[in-house]
Amino acid sequence: MPVDSFRVTAPFNTTDYRVYSKKQNELPKTVQKERHDGRQSNEHRPIVMKIGILSQAKGSAYVEYQNTKVICSVFDPREIPNKSEYSVNGGLYCEFKFASFSTQKRRGFIRDAEEREYSVHLRRALEPAVIRHQFSNFQVDIYVLVLENDGSCLAAAISCANLALANACVPMHDLVTAVSLGLFGEHEIIDPTYSEERSCLSKPYVNQAEQGQGIITVSYMKIFQQITEIVHCGIMHSSSINHYIEKLIAENEKIYNLCRQCLVGNILVHLREKKETEAA
Amino acid sequence: MYSILFSDAEKTYIWDGVELNLRNDGRKRNDYRPMELETDVVTHASGSARLRLANTDILVGVKAEIDVPYPEAPNVGKIEFFVDCSANATPAFEGRGGEDLANEISSALLKAYDVLPLNNLCIVPGFSCWKLYVDILILECGGNLYDSVSLAVKSALYNTRIPNVKGTYIDGTNVDLQLSDDLFECWKLDVSKAPCFVTLCKIGEYLVVDPTVEEEACSTASIVVSVGENGSITGIFKIGEGSFHQNAICDAIKLAGTIGNELNKTLKLALEKEENLGIRRERYGFLK
Amino acid sequence: MDQSICINLAVERVNTSVPTREQPCKLFTPGEIIFLQSDFMRGHGTYPEDDVLKASVAGVVEQIGKLISVKPLKNRYNGEVGDVVVGRIIEVTQKRWKVDTNSRLDSILLLSSVNLPGGELRRRSVEDEQMMRKYLIEGDLVSAEVQSIFADGSLSLHTRSFTYGKLSQGILVKVYPALVKRSKTHFHNLPCGASIILGKNGFIWISPTVSDANSSGGFTQNLDQKVLKGDREVIARLRNCILALAASKIPLYSTSILYAYEESEKYQLAELLNPESMLDIAILTQQKIQMMEDF
Numbered sequence: 001m002p003v004d005s006f007r008v009t010a011p012f013n014t015t016d017y018r019v020y021s022k023k024q025n026e027l028p029k030t031v032q033k034e035r036h037d038g039r040q041s042n043e044h045r046p047i048v049m050k051i052g053i054l055s056q057a058k059g060s061a062y063v064e065y066q067n068t069k070v071i072c073s074v075f076d077p078r079e080i081p082n083k084s085e086y087s088v089n090g091g092l093y094c095e096f097k098f099a100s101f102s103t104q105k106r107r108g109f110i111r112d113a114e115e116r117e118y119s120v121h122l123r124r125a126l127e128p129a130v131i132r133h134q135f136s137n138f139q140v141d142i143y144v145l146v147l148e149n150d151g152s153c154l155a156a157a158i159s160c161a162n163l164a165l166a167n168a169c170v171p172m173h174d175l176v177t178a179v180s181l182g183l184f185g186e187h188e189i190i191d192p193t194y195s196e197e198r199s200c201l202s203k204p205y206v207n208q209a210e211q212g213q214g215i216i217t218v219s220y221m222k223i224f225q226q227i228t229e230i231v232h233c234g235i236m237h238s239s240s241i242n243h244y245i246e247k248l249i250a251e252n253e254k255i256y257n258l259c260r261q262c263l264v265g266n267i268l269v270h271l272r273e274k275k276e277t278e279a280a
Numbered sequence: 281m282y283s284i285l286f287s288d289a290e291k292t293y294i295w296d297g298v299e300l301n302l303r304n305d306g307r308k309r310n311d312y313r314p315m316e317l318e319t320d321v322v323t324h325a326s327g328s329a330r331l332r333l334a335n336t337d338i339l340v341g342v343k344a345e346i347d348v349p350y351p352e353a354p355n356v357g358k359i360e361f362f363v364d365c366s367a368n369a370t371p372a373f374e375g376r377g378g379e380d381l382a383n384e385i386s387s388a389l390l391k392a393y394d395v396l397p398l399n400n401l402c403i404v405p406g407f408s409c410w411k412l413y414v415d416i417l418i419l420e421c422g423g424n425l426y427d428s429v430s431l432a433v434k435s436a437l438y439n440t441r442i443p444n445v446k447g448t449y450i451d452g453t454n455v456d457l458q459l460s461d462d463l464f465e466c467w468k469l470d471v472s473k474a475p476c477f478v479t480l481c482k483i484g485e486y487l488v489v490d491p492t493v494e495e496e497a498c499s500t501a502s503i504v505v506s507v508g509e510n511g512s513i514t515g516i517f518k519i520g521e522g523s524f525h526q527n528a529i530c531d532a533i534k535l536a537g538t539i540g541n542e543l544n545k546t547l548k549l550a551l552e553k554e555e556n557l558g559i560r561r562e563r564y565g566f567l568k
Numbered sequence: 569m570d571q572s573i574c575i576n577l578a579v580e581r582v583n584t585s586v587p588t589r590e591q592p593c594k595l596f597t598p599g600e601i602i603f604l605q606s607d608f609m610r611g612h613g614t615y616p617e618d619d620v621l622k623a624s625v626a627g628v629v630e631q632i633g634k635l636i637s638v639k640p641l642k643n644r645y646n647g648e649v650g651d652v653v654v655g656r657i658i659e660v661t662q663k664r665w666k667v668d669t670n671s672r673l674d675s676i677l678l679l680s681s682v683n684l685p686g687g688e689l690r691r692r693s694v695e696d697e698q699m700m701r702k703y704l705i706e707g708d709l710v711s712a713e714v715q716s717i718f719a720d721g722s723l724s725l726h727t728r729s730f731t732y733g734k735l736s737q738g739i740l741v742k743v744y745p746a747l748v749k750r751s752k753t754h755f756h757n758l759p760c761g762a763s764i765i766l767g768k769n770g771f772i773w774i775s776p777t778v779s780d781a782n783s784s785g786g787f788t789q790n791l792d793q794k795v796l797k798g799d800r801e802v803i804a805r806l807r808n809c810i811l812a813l814a815a816s817k818i819p820l821y822s823t824s825i826l827y828a829y830e831e832s833e834k835y836q837l838a839e840l841l842n843p844e845s846m847l848d849i850a851i852l853t854q855q856k857i858q859m860m861e862d863f
Contacts, residue, residue: 015351019351019352020351089521113383113386113387113390114387116383116387117383117384117387120380120383120384121517124518124519124520124521127521128501128521128522128523201394203353203356203394203397205394205395216516221523224523225525225526226523226524226525227523227524227525227526227529228518228523229517229518229523230503230516230517230518230524230529231516231517231518232513232515232516232517233391233394233514233515234394234514234515235394235395235508235512235513235514236512236513237511237512237513237537238511238512238513238533238534238536238537238538239534241513241529241530241533241534242530245526245529245530246526249526285656285657285658285668285706285707286707287656287707287708287709287735288707288708289708289709289735289736289737289738290709290737290738290739290740292737293737293738293739293795296794296795297795297800300797300800302797302800302801302804302837303804304739304804304807305804305807305808305838305841306801306804306805306807306808306837306838306840306841307572307837307838307841308572308838310572311572311573311838312572312573312574313841314574314575314576314841314842314843315574315575315576316575316576316577316578316581316843317575317576317577317578318577318578318579330578431575539573542573543573546573546574546575547575549575550575550576550577553577554577554579557579561579562579564578564579564581
């Protein structure tokens with residue numbers, strides 16, 4: 001079926017049955033102090049990070065925040081297709097995709113507007129970290145697939161892609177990590193789940209600018225102390241931004257340590273294996 | 281986006297100028313270039329506006345059509361944004377060249393307009409609602425695309441007139457829509473909550489508003505903040521390949537809040553002024 | 569917070585044309601018959617058909633002796649030997665640079681027609697060819713003179729004089745080539761404290777005045793030196809004045825620019841971007857020029 005690529009494709013004609021359930025529509029319109037999974041407001045879900053899980057790709061990584069599961073693969077640099085001019089800086093090609101069964105509503109195979117938007121955010125978050133002039137005229141392909149989305153999938157995707165890049169030995173200035181913050185009035189929740197995200201973005205906004213409502217995702221390079229990407233949707237007042245960013249950075253630094261551990265651990269395993277084979 | 285050739289010396293000149301708070305065209309860092317606005321330029325649209333900011337030329341048409349609301353949101357209307365980067369603007373947009381940029385702008389608008397209440401657009405809950413198609417045509421690019429697009433969209437929505445339609449239930453379940461006999465009996469959208477974008481372009485260590493194409497070429501990163509009523513922030517994202525320091529980003533967002541508030545006020549005054557001229561005012565359109 | 573935001577309405581738009589005393593001349597459109605007789609010489613912008621001469625572009629007819637040509641009102645730069653131009657390097661190839669001079673085809677600057685450091689009469693060696701990117705790279709601006717015109721119409725430039733060469737810090741303004749009036753010199757050190765190069769191709773370069781001792785006509789760019797705020801104000805004002813004159817289609821030469829600069833003094837720098845003040849300056853300049861002509 002030909003698709004008009006200039007337009008955002010219309011929603012599929014089928015609808016998720018849960019829409020019709022009374023309970024679903026009465027989803028928590030607010031965020032309580034006690035989170036439904038029993039976490040503190042500034043507590044991140046437990047994180048699992050693994051690298052080198054795919055054998056075909058040059059680098060790959062898997063990140064799991066309980067029910068948010070993201071997989072990413074990075075391939076060897078290849079010449080930038082359809083480009084005649086010489087470009088000093090190499091390119092990053094990012095593709096962000098939801099698996100069609102990853103969300104409540106089934107996703108199509110063609111990338112929709114949201115996925116394209118996340119692809120752009122992903123690229124913007126990673127670009128400052130990669131030393132791109134070392135592979136002039138080449139591009140590195142990064143494919144992120146969300147296997148299951150239970151909130152904070154962009155943050156998970158950025159951290160995951162960063163691990164995959166490191167695993168693929170693409171030269172980088174620093175590690176990039178990302179964290180989401182959900183805002184709902186006086187509640188600020190780190191790493192919101194899908195239902196919390198929906199509550200934070202439920203319209204019309206009951207909280208006005210003074211209190212804030214919405215989601216902020218910040219990706220951060222710890223050593224350079226640079227914010228590589230910030231995405232905010234919702235409503236807030238400009239005076240509270242300092243507070244939010246400080247909170248997000250503090251959390252990012254924790255994830256940075258995890259990423260480091262993961263990478264170092266992987267190298268140690270490699271070295272041990274090498275030693276063993278040599279000994280044998 | 282689009283790139284231009286540029287020598288190092290010219291770049292240095294711009295950098296130093298921004299540092300001294302005197303830009304190449306004599307503006308200070310926080311100054312906008314004069315804009316020109318006209319609404320109601322397209323007859324077939326429910327609302328339209330054209331905005332020129334130096335060489336940037338944006339034409340926006342809003343069309344209201346009747347649709348069925350989403351089952352998960354039965355009593356709100358719909359709004360959708362389509363951006364067309366026409367090859368008129370620069371040959372680089374030819375074919376699919378402008379597609380990425382167009383997608384970026386339209387998804388940014390969609391997010392920023394989350395704050396606009398659409399309850400008025402519902403005709404019969406669960407059965408029919410208005411859908412606003414906001415079509416944005418970029419006719420010329422002269423820098424600062426985001427700001428000018430958002431201002432043009434807001435003006436076009438201000439100008440939008442939606443006819444009075446009443447839904448009545450016939451035999452209990454079926455809905456019959458009745459259009460008022462007087463086609464001129466319309467109501468207007470309330471755009472006081474509609475946001476506008478403020479792009480802050482980082483040049484050297486400083487932030488400038490309303491960058492020209494040359495200034496955009498000198499900067500590594502910009503931050504786009506959408507500012508709604510009373511300077512509230514309704515969306516933030518970064519463009520460009522660079523990054524920001526924590527303090528820089530906080531300063532930028534605060535600055536954007538004040539500037540955006542001012543921008544919204546100025547736009548409101550201009551729109552009201554034009555409206556007070558009455559329907560019989562002279563239309564210029566593309567005639568100069 | 570000091571910021572200026574100004575949204576004008578289209579209804580208040582000013583008409584940028586300024587009144588002139590000159591009679592409007594006859595304009596020809598493509599296909600229009602210029603002459604019925606056949607004893608003429610066919611120039612640019614015309615074509616013969618059935619013994620009559622027709623215009624192929626929209627513009628005014630120019631007659632020099634028997635040569636009839638139609639000069640289009642708005643066109644790209646048609647080079648003439650000896651013209652001073654300002655151009656931007658767009659490509660570095662073997663033994664030559666390609667230069668954008670706003671003409672139909674890219675112009676050429678041969679390695680053999682530039683002054684290389686270390687004497688004019690040096691042979692161009694292979695090393696020089698490899699060093700080309702050191703002198704000029706993509707994006708650099710040069711001032712040059714048209715040396716000759718190739719058969720296909722593209723221009724060959726040269727910079728064999730100390731006045732020409734790579735341009736350092738400053739602002740480039742682009743106007744229609746037809747607006748730049750030919751004069752004895754296109755390099756001016758204006759008394760207001762800035763230098764200006766009026767390229768015949770419509771590229772105008774405004775830069776801070778440098779003392780002659782430093783000008784080597786070579787390929788040095790001074791990136792460390794910061795241009796002072798005072799100089800910048802003058803340069804920015806000149807830029808806005810030139811654009812104001814260009815918007816009202818007033819010919820650009822040193823006198824008209826200086827007049828405009830004098831008239832602009834009553835405005836703040838940023839005010840010069842407003843269409844009203846631009847028109848005001850254009851009208852006042854036009855009046856002053858006419859007064860001087862009458863005098």
